[in-house]
Amino acid sequence: MLGYLARRLLYVIPTLLAISVVVFLIINLPPGDFATSLVAYRRQQGIAVGPEEVEQIRAAYGLDEPIYVQYWYWISDLLFRFDLGVSFEFNRPVADMISERLPATLLLAAAALLFTWFFAFPIGIYAAVRQYSIGDYLATTIGFLGLATPNFLLALILMYLAYRWFEYVPAGICSPDWCDASWNLGKLLDALGHLWLPVVVLGTAGMAGLIRILRANLLDELRKPYVVAARARGVPERRLLVKYPLRVAMNPFISTVGWVLPGLFAGDIIVGQLLGLPTIGPLLLGALRQQDMYLAGSLIMVISVLTVIGTLISDLLLAWTDPRVRLGHGGSS
């Protein structure tokens, strides 16, 4: 087990290096660079920018150097000094910008995740145990609707309904009157009045998939002879369900649970943008659009590191929960 862990950790290094190269290349792929997007932006505001100035901007940000030199600047700072660089657009250290937005991001993502699990597990189990019942069809329909409706559309619809019926727009995390007020019950209520929207939108998106996977796996398990045998021996239904088939049916869930980690970090890009949330997702979107190289690159690197770590955690969890995986390592199959 320890050898396995060490090997896995070793693999992480080349993986991340390869990711960093790809990330850097892809960010640089679109025509133009930060200087052009700055010029385009200023031109739109009717501000003149001369070519000399553009050259100076390029020189100042090192954009006139060959791409591998730019890459080296970035990756060496990252590796040797844990320095994520300075954002071109904001002129501020990327690490500061991330840490500012981290609490809200984590809070929101965690709430959405709990929302998903809280509803998806019972519904998935119910849909499997009572297959083809009205409840199953209902859950399936709603689940597919949730899966098929783009998040931003769902958010827009809910916002519009709130505006029509409750006369407020639940964008952002607080309403103007409350944003600068100190914390009290009213502010908490106001915050809840805003937070339900991203939680519901982000939550429903993940729900459908989880319901379907759980249902399908559980259905497979429920038909297996060991279940029939256990039932014949009079094991109570509830215990019968939870003790064995559910554990096995959880495998696909556990093997992807690690991906929650990057999702927590930047899972709300479009919805965050739409609702104007102070989270990391919209920051990444803006950075990519502006070709703010260090901000975008560093954010994606953080996400990649989290993905790699998440996968590792999943694998370890799987080995821990499922004896078959552990034994499989022993060399039987």
Next chain:
Amino acid sequence: MAAIPGRTPGGMSRRSLLRTSAYAALVTASLSACDVFSTDPEKKDSGKAAGAKGKEAPMLAERVKAGELPPVEERLPENPLVVTPTEQIGVYGGTWRTAITGTGDGPWLHRTIGYEPLLRWTRDWTGTELNLAESITPNADASEFTVQLRKGTRWSDGTPLTTADVDFGYQHVLLNRDLTQGHPAALALGEDPAELEIIDDWSFIVRFTGPNPMFMTNMARHWDGDRLVSFPRHYLEQFHGEFAEDAGSKAKAAGYNTWQEYFNFLGNDWSVLWTNPDLPSLKAWVVIDPIDKGTVGRFERNPYFFKVDPDGSQLPYLDEVRYDIVPDPETMLLRAQNGDFDFHSRHFNSLENKPVLADSQEQGNYSILDYEGTYSTEMLISLNLNHEDEAVREVYSQKDFRVALSHAINREELINAVWQRQGEPHQPAPVAESEYYDEEFAKQFTEYDPEKANQILDDLGYDQRDGEGYRLRPDGERISVTVAVAEDALVTVWVQAMELVTGHWEAVGIKATVDPMPRENFEVKLGDNQFDASVWIGDGGRGDEILAPLWYFPHSLNAGSDYARQWSNWYRTRGQGPEAETEEPPEAPKKQMELYDQLLTEPDEAKRDELFREILQISKEQFYCIGTVRVNSTYAIVSNNLKNVGGPMPEAAAYNTPAPATPEQWYFEG
């Protein structure tokens, strides 16, 4: 709240209910403002006091009483600027709620609370009036300008504004090439930077190498006119390497490599006024909650602001301005409908949204205020007269070819299908409200006449057609036009409108395609001269005719006139630029450039006018680019409680809408 002890199930008696309520009331009262169970936003009292308003805002009077501020007389300059209210004298208090899409939306801040140049535009945009300067006096040939600041004007931290600040800003920031890349054009004549001479604490001379009559106009332009008075020396010199030995280590400690980077971050950047709360400012409201952190930017009244109303009461009337950060325009629209903004005219104020906004006026308690369009045309089509391919260039360069394409456009259809049945056909020419209006120029070649277009194209020798019916050049190649369109730029309907226009062109046998792209790509494509044609908006229709002449002759404004970027580059570099990017223009544009150079140094206004008319005459003959439709397309939404905004005003970047409507004298009623 509190549980009632000893209640048995079966409901609450009337007496106990009364007791409970009394108890609850008591608890609420005793906890008062810091009650964690309160459901009221606990905010500073904005003091919308009726009755005599006094010489200063109640919130400042309180601070004076507490000894935190000197009395209002000591905070105002000796000769404060008296602002005449648009409608009536207002009262203090209230918060102006508006929104931005993010830190990139700085122009809206500049337009709303950032406009305090030496001079300023009059509300009707026919001239300039004094602002921070008490006077600006040119010498006889307009090469030297004596500027007198208002004695006793103070920065928002109470330090007086003097020529020491001007001197520091000019000599050590604007002329320092490590800090300021590219000298501000308004403070130079051609390539020669202006010379600054300090006379005393409140007056200085700006001297140019020759006559520069445009200086006065430039000093009313936003950003140009502010540059000399935007660097508070007493604060900034602690971060300037020439003044503070520890500037480098301060920068390092803050995470910057050089003091220059840190200095620019703190005080010499497009957005410092919204991101650095420590930076002293001269604006009506100063930042207390920066826009680059969190979801809102907040600005509070500047206790040292230099303007008063006719009663001698210090402005601004409004206590606060707040910008909610709303990155998505659809969300912004919904919030506007809900009445979340008191004054706003950005991102959602398009023609297609107008009926939606009109519909919710009652629920949102706002009204729509129409802007006066200043653009000559909402969609201006430039054929690339500097096309890389010689043969293509020859086709595009023929005036008659452009005339034919103009006649081929069905502008009525555009008006009906794209611009909500509003607007009129218009070429890129001064509009009716402009003093340079020439109806013939504005309307030439705008009538829809495909037969005439066909006739002209036939006469040009493009009468041969290929199998698909498209016209051929004499060398047998098909004539085609691919129009580059920035899909996310100023006008959102360009792609839709251009689809119709290409249809009209195909109808007369010209192969035409629309090529929509993000505006960054658009910029790169035009910069590299890799395009047939492009679309932009017609600047210079009214008010900014002389300042933004790029559609009248190849001028270097923005990145150059799109129909002839290389000629524009030639003009900017005086023919000295790299060969790949410049090209010597033909006689007509060259003549216009000479006239414009003359205009820029002509002290006599009547003569300048004449010169400009001559330039326009040549553009009318040359017909460089094709206009489509002129529309009054934008508007603002204004809360019904917000007063003194006044009626329609021009909309233009150069006018800095709505700043000349002086938001410092807006106020809330009731």
